[in-house]
Amino acid sequence: MATTGNKNINAKLVLLGDVGAGKSSLVLRFVKGQFVEFQESTIGAAFFSQTLAVNDATVKFEIWDTAGQERYHSLAPMYYRGAAAAIIVYDITNQASASFERAKKWVQELQAQGSESYFKPPIGNPNMVMALAGNKADLLDARKVTAEASTLDAQVYAQENGLFFMETSAKTASNVNDIFYEIAKRLPRVQPAPNPSGMVLMDRPTERTVTTSCCS
Amino acid sequence: MILILTKSVNRCFEKNPKFDMTPLLGGTDVVFSSLIHSFSWNPASFLHAYTCLPLAYATRQAAGAILQDVADSGVLFALLMCKYKVVSLVGAQKASLHPDDMLLLSNFVMSSESFRTSESFSPICLPRYNPMAFLYAYVHYFDVDTYLMLLTTSSDAFYHLKDCRIRIESVLVKSNVLSEVQRSILEGGMRVEDLPIDPLPRSSISHHLSQQRLLTDSHEGFSESVFGIGGPSGLWHFIYRSIYLDQYASSEFSPPISSPQQQKRLYRAYQKLYSSMHDKDIGPHKTQFRRDENYVLLCWVTQDFELYAAFDPLADKASAIKTCNRVCQWVKDVENEIFLQGASPFSW
Numbered sequence: 001m002a003t004t005g006n007k008n009i010n011a012k013l014v015l016l017g018d019v020g021a022g023k024s025s026l027v028l029r030f031v032k033g034q035f036v037e038f039q040e041s042t043i044g045a046a047f048f049s050q051t052l053a054v055n056d057a058t059v060k061f062e063i064w065d066t067a068g069q070e071r072y073h074s075l076a077p078m079y080y081r082g083a084a085a086a087i088i089v090y091d092i093t094n095q096a097s098a099s100f101e102r103a104k105k106w107v108q109e110l111q112a113q114g115s116e117s118y119f120k121p122p123i124g125n126p127n128m129v130m131a132l133a134g135n136k137a138d139l140l141d142a143r144k145v146t147a148e149a150s151t152l153d154a155q156v157y158a159q160e161n162g163l164f165f166m167e168t169s170a171k172t173a174s175n176v177n178d179i180f181y182e183i184a185k186r187l188p189r190v191q192p193a194p195n196p197s198g199m200v201l202m203d204r205p206t207e208r209t210v211t212t213s214c215c216s
Numbered sequence: 217m218i219l220i221l222t223k224s225v226n227r228c229f230e231k232n233p234k235f236d237m238t239p240l241l242g243g244t245d246v247v248f249s250s251l252i253h254s255f256s257w258n259p260a261s262f263l264h265a266y267t268c269l270p271l272a273y274a275t276r277q278a279a280g281a282i283l284q285d286v287a288d289s290g291v292l293f294a295l296l297m298c299k300y301k302v303v304s305l306v307g308a309q310k311a312s313l314h315p316d317d318m319l320l321l322s323n324f325v326m327s328s329e330s331f332r333t334s335e336s337f338s339p340i341c342l343p344r345y346n347p348m349a350f351l352y353a354y355v356h357y358f359d360v361d362t363y364l365m366l367l368t369t370s371s372d373a374f375y376h377l378k379d380c381r382i383r384i385e386s387v388l389v390k391s392n393v394l395s396e397v398q399r400s401i402l403e404g405g406m407r408v409e410d411l412p413i414d415p416l417p418r419s420s421i422s423h424h425l426s427q428q429r430l431l432t433d434s435h436e437g438f439s440e441s442v443f444g445i446g447g448p449s450g451l452w453h454f455i456y457r458s459i460y461l462d463q464y465a466s467s468e469f470s471p472p473i474s475s476p477q478q479q480k481r482l483y484r485a486y487q488k489l490y491s492s493m494h495d496k497d498i499g500p501h502k503t504q505f506r507r508d509e510n511y512v513l514l515c516w517v518t519q520d521f522e523l524y525a526a527f528d529p530l531a532d533k534a535s536a537i538k539t540c541n542r543v544c545q546w547v548k549d550v551e552n553e554i555f556l557q558g559a560s561p562f563s564w
Contacts, residue, residue, distance in 0.1 A: 024330070024333075028333065032333075040246070040328065040329040040330050041328075041330065042330045042336075043324075043328045043330050043331065043336060043338045044336055044337055044338020044339060044340075044353075045336065045337055045338065046330060046331075046333060046334040046335070046336045047334055047335045047336065047337065047374070047378070048334050065334075067338075072339075075339060075371070078371050078372070
């Protein structure tokens, strides 16, 4: 959850998306200003932090860059639990839009986890700021579908689902800082008034956390 | 493969023999190729023992103390490693880490570039510890060579482990452990040329690797003319495996075993020697002396240790045996620096 204090906002941010969409490349561009042509696959998840100043606040992002491989899917809730923001990344050059379809699945999962039901408290955050990033914009020529159509698809999809959409390129750095900046601007500035059904459950310590912290 | 997927993958094969596990293993090809490569250079793969970075006893103690501190706070295993060598490691009570699992762990971390860019948190399975379950590994590189692994059973423990790492890092920096580690990498380990020749006055003085190095350095002209082709009696290389500690120490490769091809050939010879010594049908044996066109190989197995030594093919048998005794004595003299003592989880 985003927490505020003197206009300092701590926000957990998670990157989700298909293998090879460019999640790590986006983060490395944003956090370290680096880009490598052949980025190795992420193992598990990598953690980064980066601070951004927006007009009225300083936002400290705690970023979880998750691995895209299928075998890590069941672990994803561990990383997006309590996240204030998510960037769902897909590869715009990907054939048959498989990468985009995978991105939609992630959006669905986050929405489902964010909604509350009688039986389960939400794992995700119903007020999560979600961004859709069509990455590898520098390779526009390689795109199989015509650029306008697929950009339009993504824009419409994003609008219908309450996300904002940007085409990014970790290679040229185009729109990379912008997407994080946009998220920072959209984060709720003030915590909603204490709301036992929503907030408290979100931060509830699980049994396992207790065992790790109670020892000497 | 179990490291990445746990043995549960067997269930998938039982249900569907045509089950294709390739997608599940995506992105791990480097882990496998590096592991396969390690079977042709890393003695840990056939000795089933691990090796330590040579360090002053007090330095290793300091590292062990802070690791023990975090292990008491709910961390299952804490390992501080430098490439494939252990700086220090501790385990929670009753938990022991098998050397084979340590090889898998260090290979996993070393081969994946992604661990170097930031701190990571990843599920991992240690087949010798529990082939059915995942542990969670927190991995952080302190510098290019040195990294910390904290293993836990809890998938929620990342922030706790991150705090542990910050504590460990500040202690390691304050007590100069990290700079000592860098120094040790530069200095290297035992060299056959440094094998003490005079067996007499040693019992009274405690020996240190670095002191001996100073000694040989000051006699450089002398040692070069006499031992230009390895150590005393034509000793080229040795591996000493301590049975109780599950650790081994080997000498640095030095001329004439200098090229990678020669090292690989010697490695294969050791491998054969090891398997012939542990052959279930005709062994186990106590000693073996073998001479071929490449080396004289001498192996000596006792209850406490195994010694594998390679000599010049023309080496004299009696003096080779004498040299082996000296090597054992030398290892005992410096054991506090080359081995991790006591605090090892195997003592639980």
